[in-house]
Amino acid sequence: MTTTPLPPTGAVPQAVEEVAEPQAPGRRRLSRLEKRAIATKGKLSSPWASALAIIIAILWTLPSVGLLVTSFRPELDIRRSGWWTVFAGLFNGESEFTLDNYDQALYGSGANLSTYFVNSFVITIPAVVIPITIALLASYAFAWIDFRGRNILFVAVFALQVVPLQVALVPLLRDYVNLGVEGSFWTVWLSHSIFGLPLAIFLLHNFMKDIPSSLVEAARVDGAGHVKIFFQVLLPLLVPAIAAFGIFQFLWVWNDLLVGLTFANTGSRPLTVAVAEMAGSRGGDWHVLTAGAFISMIVPLVVFIALQRYFVRGLLAGSVKG
Amino acid sequence: MGWLTSASTTGEKFAVMFLAIALFVVVMGAILFLVDRPKRVPRWVVATAFAGPALLLLAWGLVRPALITVWNSFFDKRGNEFIGVDNYTRVLTGGQFQSVLTNTAIWVILVPIASTLIGLVYAVLVDRTRFEKLAKALVFVPMAISMVGASIIWKFVYEFKPDQPGVNQTGLLNQVLVWVGLPPQQFLINSPLNTLFLIVVMVWIQTGFAMTVLSAAIKAIPDDIVEAARLDGLHGIKMFRFITVPTIRPALVVVLTTIAIGTLKVFDIVRTMTGGQFDTQVIANEFYTQAFRQNNQGLSAALAVILFVLVIPIVIYNVRQLRKSEEIR
Numbered sequence: 001m002t003t004t005p006l007p008p009t010g011a012v013p014q015a016v017e018e019v020a021e022p023q024a025p026g027r028r029r030l031s032r033l034e035k036r037a038i039a040t041k042g043k044l045s046s047p048w049a050s051a052l053a054i055i056i057a058i059l060w061t062l063p064s065v066g067l068l069v070t071s072f073r074p075e076l077d078i079r080r081s082g083w084w085t086v087f088a089g090l091f092n093g094e095s096e097f098t099l100d101n102y103d104q105a106l107y108g109s110g111a112n113l114s115t116y117f118v119n120s121f122v123i124t125i126p127a128v129v130i131p132i133t134i135a136l137l138a139s140y141a142f143a144w145i146d147f148r149g150r151n152i153l154f155v156a157v158f159a160l161q162v163v164p165l166q167v168a169l170v171p172l173l174r175d176y177v178n179l180g181v182e183g184s185f186w187t188v189w190l191s192h193s194i195f196g197l198p199l200a201i202f203l204l205h206n207f208m209k210d211i212p213s214s215l216v217e218a219a220r221v222d223g224a225g226h227v228k229i230f231f232q233v234l235l236p237l238l239v240p241a242i243a244a245f246g247i248f249q250f251l252w253v254w255n256d257l258l259v260g261l262t263f264a265n266t267g268s269r270p271l272t273v274a275v276a277e278m279a280g281s282r283g284g285d286w287h288v289l290t291a292g293a294f295i296s297m298i299v300p301l302v303v304f305i306a307l308q309r310y311f312v313r314g315l316l317a318g319s320v321k322g
Numbered sequence: 323m324g325w326l327t328s329a330s331t332t333g334e335k336f337a338v339m340f341l342a343i344a345l346f347v348v349v350m351g352a353i354l355f356l357v358d359r360p361k362r363v364p365r366w367v368v369a370t371a372f373a374g375p376a377l378l379l380l381a382w383g384l385v386r387p388a389l390i391t392v393w394n395s396f397f398d399k400r401g402n403e404f405i406g407v408d409n410y411t412r413v414l415t416g417g418q419f420q421s422v423l424t425n426t427a428i429w430v431i432l433v434p435i436a437s438t439l440i441g442l443v444y445a446v447l448v449d450r451t452r453f454e455k456l457a458k459a460l461v462f463v464p465m466a467i468s469m470v471g472a473s474i475i476w477k478f479v480y481e482f483k484p485d486q487p488g489v490n491q492t493g494l495l496n497q498v499l500v501w502v503g504l505p506p507q508q509f510l511i512n513s514p515l516n517t518l519f520l521i522v523v524m525v526w527i528q529t530g531f532a533m534t535v536l537s538a539a540i541k542a543i544p545d546d547i548v549e550a551a552r553l554d555g556l557h558g559i560k561m562f563r564f565i566t567v568p569t570i571r572p573a574l575v576v577v578l579t580t581i582a583i584g585t586l587k588v589f590d591i592v593r594t595m596t597g598g599q600f601d602t603q604v605i606a607n608e609f610y611t612q613a614f615r616q617n618n619q620g621l622s623a624a625l626a627v628i629l630f631v632l633v634i635p636i637v638i639y640n641v642r643q644l645r646k647s648e649e650i651r
Binding site: 066279 | 326327330332359363365369383387392440459463464471473476492531534583586589590597610614622627634
């Protein structure tokens, strides 16, 4: 159980206590800044709290570091010693680093991940653009067009969020086979678009509702129709929301295994499927596996870190309001 | 026209992709163009144009297949013979599936609790410290990684080499065991603890989510509430117990239930790390095995339906708790 970083529960109150401590009884009115300073001071002066935080941070980082370091080590070294030995080796010059693993993972005959890298891009871009567009229109209708059955339909869409994809896979696959398009990109795009819609509509509707109705009313008075209002009034205001859901859907599609495994064939399958396959068939070849894993992670990591702000906003809008 | 459905070169793939996007834009553009007449078009036509595509797709691609799956779950392996609830009784009472159900229960209970607890503790610990941003980012990043990637990362941590002289452990966890003088373990093979080691991976991924949402909730606690509690003499454990936790309770419920629902559907981790062997199978992966390996249509449909049914109590709990907290407000 050494890896399960379950911290002792007693440590939490302790940390809070440390924050509370510096509060002198006579000083009641503190500015936010002062309080913040006191809190900061309190936190750092409590060794237990800091130690626990550092332990969690290390446990959350170390496994990834291990894989990253390993992916640059020669095959033989990976078999002979643990990745942590490279740090000692740095000083006496015994550590060797190489890009061979990446070369082998991307272009080697057994792995050939470069093909699947292309597939992941080809799958992801339409599977993000299409559901966002359709969901934007639908959430506009749910927010600003008054039609009969609107509320019931919206609740129904909202409820669909919790339906596990598993219930839809087999019948959908059968339809694709009957249509003669099974295994093509079209089926993967369509499936991802459908599965992404409930959350997309819900999230974008939340943002859309927050826009002051006076803006829409004013445009209506000016004689603008729904299409014009949608494109000229609402769309520019929704850019952050679109970014938020865009990142969600991007990460979901790029990292998805289930849909890719079910609907794509060997020619159209994404990176995740190829890497999962590799983990099954070449589980001991850590040199290709570590490099392959990082090839599959690099794009979502870059997107995620660059657009973190929007992601957090989407997360909070999607979960706390719901 | 073969390349349309079986693009093989990079050029063809991107060509098909741009074609698909162009087609989509043209169709949607045409629909909008047709209803873009402020006065003349009746409102229901406009509403259909805006909401229609989404509702049509959801009805065709989610609701209809779900109903077919429910129907199929009452039929036999090939879908020819009606066998009533036999598939369900087989899953729920058959010895073969007992460990699958138990494992799923362990996952759904432990993952949300562990992730939320660690996320909450960490959020409180790093709140308003100098390193808050960096500290949060470190725990946050696993959320961007695919479960396949995370599984490989952790499989490497659990890597086992036989305990012989001259053989070095290459898995970090076993090396730690060796350092403290214990024999190395086959973490992923020895049941029943191996399920816990798989659960660690999911906790590792989900803690970032819990931390982010809970941290925002903690920051939203009004200063005057904390201030007033302090004047009343609340400190330490009591402050945490009576102020922090009750105030962020709605967020806690949302985090717990969201992670629980997500955990129920996880199959990537089990599939990548053990393939469901060594008594680690869960419902979501068993579904995949039955549907696409064993080609047992009826049983796989029943498993999918069970998965869906298990989500319902979690959602009801979520809605109820949120209602309650709204009443209090």
